[in-house]
Amino acid sequence: MRILQGARGFTLIEVMLAILLLAVLLAAAFGGIRSAVKGMHFGEDLMDRTNRLRVAQEFIRHQVSRILPLPFGQETGTGENLLFEGKRDLMRFVAPMPGYLSNGGAYVQTLELSNTRNGRQLLFNHWMLNGFDKDKLNKGDSEPVVLMDQVESGKFEYRKLDDQGELEDWSDDWDEPNLTPVMVRIELKMRKEALVGWPDMEIPLMLDVGAARQSNTVRFDDILPREGMAVPPNNASGSTR
Template sequence: MKHEHGFTLIEVLAAIVLLSLILLGVYSGIHSATRIVHGGEERIGRMDEVRSTAQFVQREVAQALALPFAVTDDGDGIVFDGQPDSARFVAPLPGYLGRTGAQIMTLQLVRDNNSNRLQVTFSPLPPDGSPPAPPGDPEILLAGVNSGTFAYQGYDDQGNPGPWVDRWPDGRRLPAMIALRMKLAGSVNSPEIIAPLRIDPTSVNGRNPLGNLPRRPSVLR
């Protein structure tokens, strides 16, 4: 008689183990590929957020107007307030943002849990010179900022660019340029955002809105 032999238990177990290892390798490869794709998408999305933030800051700072939104103790108009963590000025906004006319804009770095966020608030500039209304709810431009600071540059008496300072010394005049330096959480690096003003920092449409100020570049003292 011919005897038919099947697989032994050890052979079956060895085949199951081998198949499990193959399936585990395939799953690990698919999981790694998926993680890489998702990580790439998150990185691209983060870079788009940084790029959009830079474009917004540069566009709005470039349109800053030398219009006073407050007064000093001496009665001089304040057209710019530059601090290490915030910058306040007046600028027009595009219509698609749902706001029209000159707006008091405040860019500010605010602590948010374990990091910071860059946000902006708006308040319409009253045309009759009355006190402005409190700003509306903040709009977040960029979250996940480990650290950041604003810096400002003006001109010296000879019209040459002065040093960068972390506080703007003369609120009666606009700076020539604003810089925003940030360190972001994660692997995306934030370039230094440099935003120059397009107009003469002491005039608007060829005239000085503050009669007691000379028409010349701002001076750092």
């Protein structure tokens, strides 16, 4: 009589090895998917930061190059017109705003490097020239726009012509507020988290510098408001027409 023997099954060790191999394959697959997703997010962040940098530089170049020799105030004591305020971390000037961002006309505009917990930020703000009073500015009156963040350090520099018409060296302190500079330079060093670097900007003004020198004949009080606008306060006491 022949006895049929049952088929031999897997041993416990073989089952455990198969499960271990399957776990390794699944871990490798999930690791690959995670790396792909992480790489995709990094690429999207890099593209977003690059586009933001490009838009910020184009906007700054457009505004600074179109600075107008229009006064936004007067110096205390001397009564001289304030056409341009330039410091290492702030510049203030008058220029037209793009039509899609305003109602047209001249606006007082500022670029500023401001300190935050996550580094410095490049901020932009603007106010209508009519009725503008530098001494009455409040931070809550207008919310600045963050052009760039994750800035480690930076500075604004300015250049002018000497008496012989030659370009002088760059300076981070503009000492002739009744004149406009010939060129403006913006240097920023970005933090590692920013993912992008800031190419230094050297922006020549489209306006002839001679016009800025002649603009001293136009006083701040003589700028007439547009129809429907409030009349700016008379800061020069006792001035005559």
